[in-house]
Amino acid sequence: KKRFNIALLPGDGIGPEVISVAKNVLQQAGSLEGLEFNFQEMPVGGAALDLVGVPLPEESFAAAKQSDAILLGAIGGYKWDNNEKHLRPEMALFYLRRDLKVFANLRPATVLPQLVDASTLKREVAEGVDMMIVRELTGGIYFGEPRGIKTNENGEEVGFNTEFYAAHEIDRIARVAFETARKRRGKLCSVDKANVLDASILWRRRVTALASEYPDVELTHMYVDNAAMQLIRDPKQFDTIVTNNIFGDILSDEASMITGSIGMLPSASLGVSGPGLFEPIHGSAPDIAGQDKANPLATILSAAMLLKYGLGEEKAAKRIEDAVLDTLNKGFRTGDIYSPGNKLVGCKEMGEEVLKSV
Amino acid sequence: KKRFNIALLPGDGIGPEVISVAKNVLQQAGSLEGLEFNFQEMPVGGAALDLVGVPLPEESFAAAKQSDAILLGAIGGYKWDNNEKHLRPEMALFYLRRDLKVFANLRPATVLPQLVDASTLKREVAEGVDMMIVRELTGGIYFGEPRGIKTNENGEEVGFNTEFYAAHEIDRIARVAFETARKRRGKLCSVDKANVLDASILWRRRVTALASEYPDVELTHMYVDNAAMQLIRDPKQFDTIVTNNIFGDILSDEASMITGSIGMLPSASLGVSGPGLFEPIHGSAPDIAGQDKANPLATILSAAMLLKYGLGEEKAAKRIEDAVLDTLNKGFRTGDIYSPGNKLVGCKEMGEEVLKSV
Numbered sequence: 001k002k003r004f005n006i007a008l009l010p011g012d013g014i015g016p017e018v019i020s021v022a023k024n025v026l027q028q029a030g031s032l033e034g035l036e037f038n039f040q041e042m043p044v045g046g047a048a049l050d051l052v053g054v055p056l057p058e059e060s061f062a063a064a065k066q067s068d069a070i071l072l073g074a075i076g077g078y079k080w081d082n083n084e085k086h087l088r089p090e091m092a093l094f095y096l097r098r099d100l101k102v103f104a105n106l107r108p109a110t111v112l113p114q115l116v117d118a119s120t121l122k123r124e125v126a127e128g129v130d131m132m133i134v135r136e137l138t139g140g141i142y143f144g145e146p147r148g149i150k151t152n153e154n155g156e157e158v159g160f161n162t163e164f165y166a167a168h169e170i171d172r173i174a175r176v177a178f179e180t181a182r183k184r185r186g187k188l189c190s191v192d193k194a195n196v197l198d199a200s201i202l203w204r205r206r207v208t209a210l211a212s213e214y215p216d217v218e219l220t221h222m223y224v225d226n227a228a229m230q231l232i233r234d235p236k237q238f239d240t241i242v243t244n245n246i247f248g249d250i251l252s253d254e255a256s257m258i259t260g261s262i263g264m265l266p267s268a269s270l271g272v273s274g275p276g277l278f279e280p281i282h283g284s285a286p287d288i289a290g291q292d293k294a295n296p297l298a299t300i301l302s303a304a305m306l307l308k309y310g311l312g313e314e315k316a317a318k319r320i321e322d323a324v325l326d327t328l329n330k331g332f333r334t335g336d337i338y339s340p341g342n343k344l345v346g347c348k349e350m351g352e353e354v355l356k357s358v
Numbered sequence: 359k360k361r362f363n364i365a366l367l368p369g370d371g372i373g374p375e376v377i378s379v380a381k382n383v384l385q386q387a388g389s390l391e392g393l394e395f396n397f398q399e400m401p402v403g404g405a406a407l408d409l410v411g412v413p414l415p416e417e418s419f420a421a422a423k424q425s426d427a428i429l430l431g432a433i434g435g436y437k438w439d440n441n442e443k444h445l446r447p448e449m450a451l452f453y454l455r456r457d458l459k460v461f462a463n464l465r466p467a468t469v470l471p472q473l474v475d476a477s478t479l480k481r482e483v484a485e486g487v488d489m490m491i492v493r494e495l496t497g498g499i500y501f502g503e504p505r506g507i508k509t510n511e512n513g514e515e516v517g518f519n520t521e522f523y524a525a526h527e528i529d530r531i532a533r534v535a536f537e538t539a540r541k542r543r544g545k546l547c548s549v550d551k552a553n554v555l556d557a558s559i560l561w562r563r564r565v566t567a568l569a570s571e572y573p574d575v576e577l578t579h580m581y582v583d584n585a586a587m588q589l590i591r592d593p594k595q596f597d598t599i600v601t602n603n604i605f606g607d608i609l610s611d612e613a614s615m616i617t618g619s620i621g622m623l624p625s626a627s628l629g630v631s632g633p634g635l636f637e638p639i640h641g642s643a644p645d646i647a648g649q650d651k652a653n654p655l656a657t658i659l660s661a662a663m664l665l666k667y668g669l670g671e672e673k674a675a676k677r678i679e680d681a682v683l684d685t686l687n688k689g690f691r692t693g694d695i696y697s698p699g700n701k702l703v704g705c706k707e708m709g710e711e712v713l714k715s716v
């Protein structure tokens with residue numbers, strides 16, 4: 001039997017509900033493939049602030065760091081919205097990303113045939129959308145120095161941040177993207193703003209230089225403003241997209257909304273070595289927390305990504321993916337993806353249905 | 359009779375065609391309201407590069423600067439795509455914006471009832487969309503220093519740009535936005551990334567502080583990633599949006615694509631004093647240049663914005679807006695907005711039809 005240590009970071013809002021459901025599914029899929037999991041649950045975000053006064057307690061980070069893979073629920077809530085910056089729940093995410101060095105954020109945006117009507121896009125535009133956004137996660141304007149707010153020589157306040165990329169940071173995320181595209185439909189679109197930003201000029205140059213190592217991948221470039229348009233005009237044109245941290249933040253959220261079912265979308269954040277961080281892309285949804293209304297499928301699919309990308313256990317991952325499709329085919333729907341003619345279920349019941357199909 | 363000097367900058371691709379049509383419409387609407395125009399046409403962009411080797415010749419800038427308002431066609435084309443940065447057509451736009459100090463870029467995104475099916479969004483989502491994006495145009499990461507590409511102490515190339523806003527830059531664009539919202543439906547949404555960027559924290563603080571001067575305007579704040587989603591989920595929720603240069607670039611293009619008819623959308627760039635710059639938001643479309651296929655309505659509507667925002671001639675502006683609606687109601691359509699049952703016309707014929715209705 002293979003054994004793995006999994007750190008569970010439920011976080012806030014609906015986080016604990018979806019993690020508890022996804023944990024059961026993960027355990028079941030694993031045990032059918034001869035895997036044994038040792039789960040360790042630790043507080044992060046608002047939950048940690050309430051317990052010990054910091055968003056990412058040292059013990060939580062240590063448990064995450066020492067694990068084989070991390071499954072996170074969701075972070076944040078109104079309650080802590082007016083906290084000072086360093087005492088905001090989201091800081092847990094930054095510290096985790098930075099200190100685990102998970103520079104590659106994989107965000108699939110897929111429109112399932114069963115859910116195509118959930119999109120606000122016309123059926124013929126949304127149908128068949130299947131892309132992967134590879135977002136750089138530990139560099140760029142999120143972390144660049146200098147940054148701050150200060151008073152200048154005229155006594156005026158100024159605010160500033162630095163968009164910064166070193167060649168090796170671009171190269172390593174580009175490699176992940178080329179490899180990803182290679183395993184998909186072989187098309188990679190690099191998104192930048194090279195007609196304005198120097199950091200983008202370097203980005204484009206490095207990505208272009210690597211292309212010769214991946215002759216089986218077709219590389220194109222697109223400006224970020226055009227990409228924001230093309231995602232709406234014809235999202236099917238995209239296979240794999242690679243872009244920087246801030247553009248990736250914006251475009252991956254845009255792409256997820258195009259699918260119409262952000263309650264369905266998982267994500268993976270990977271480094272060179274060490275555990276990966278797996279989490280649904282949706283937020284903590286404080287409005288419906290504790291009401292058994294949340295859609296656990298994004299977290300369940302994040303558990304599948306954990307198996308596939310984090311542990312290399314593709315068979316167990318496939319079990320989960322198939323079980324989710326099966327459950328949707330049987331007509332089970334949480335409120336966020338419900339449409340007439342289907343069976344409305346809560347978070348727990350959805351989890352039980354998936355369990356049956358694993 | 360009131361006289362105005364208008365600088366015409368046709369630029370590249372379809373620029374000359376749409377400017378020539380819009381000029382006639384502008385002249386006609388003006389003369390019916392007792393306005394006389396003195397037009398001066400000057401080369402910019404690729405056209406200027408070919409003629410004199412620079413994207414914005416001094417004479418062109420001087421003519422623009424001394425005019426009462428500027429109408430620009432479009433800039434750029436494949437031909438100059440591999441030029442070095444300072445010899446790219448787009449540089450003309452930067453120099454114009456920077457040196458005319460037109461810090462406020464107004465970009466309406468409206469779905470006309472006649473064209474609702476042109477959107478890739480479902481009819482019920484697209485119908486009635488009517489928003490104004492106020493984009494800061496002369497600051498932020500587009501112009502911030504330091505910027506560049508250099509080799510660091512380890513011999514590695516690094517690329518960097520600076521997102522920078524001074525308090526007065528935020529205040530002046532926020533005021534334009536509050537005034538704009540006041541004349542519309544009284545709702546202003548300020549878009550930033552204050553959970554990550556220091557420049558955004560200052561942005562949000564300044565905008566919030568100004569709100570007390572505009573008690574009739576309802577101010578909300580939204581993170582840029584969420585805004586990218588909400589524009590797709592429910593674009594009707596927005597009235598006026600204010601945001602920085604780079605977020606405005608991305609979101610205004612996204613919003614324009616939501617309308618499905620970017621061939622219809624005008625823009626205005628305004629400073630404190632001096633001439634405003636008015637241009638369609640679409641590009642130079644080299645593929646169809648010179649074929650009389652371009653949609654001139656975005657430039658015609660830019661001429662309407664020129665009258666309204668540039669010269670304060672609301673009546674003449676209204677004439678043009680009404681004439682455009684009239685022409686659409688009669689069923690005239692260029693290829694980009696054509697749907698069966700309508701009359702397909704070219705650029706010139708569309709212009710003549712609008713002229714008849716002015």
Ligand SMILES: CC(C)[C@H](C(=O)O)[C@@H](O)C(=O)O
Nearest residue numbers: 090093248249253553554583
């Ligand atoms: C919560 C926020 C800081 C975060 C980000 O901007 O990275 C989130 O939007 C995301 O995409 O994971």
Ligand SMILES: CC(C)[C@H](C(=O)O)[C@@H](O)C(=O)O
Nearest residue numbers: 195196225448451606607611
């Ligand atoms: C051409 C380009 C430099 C420009 C910009 O980014 O501002 C354009 O996209 C625009 O929005 O006017």
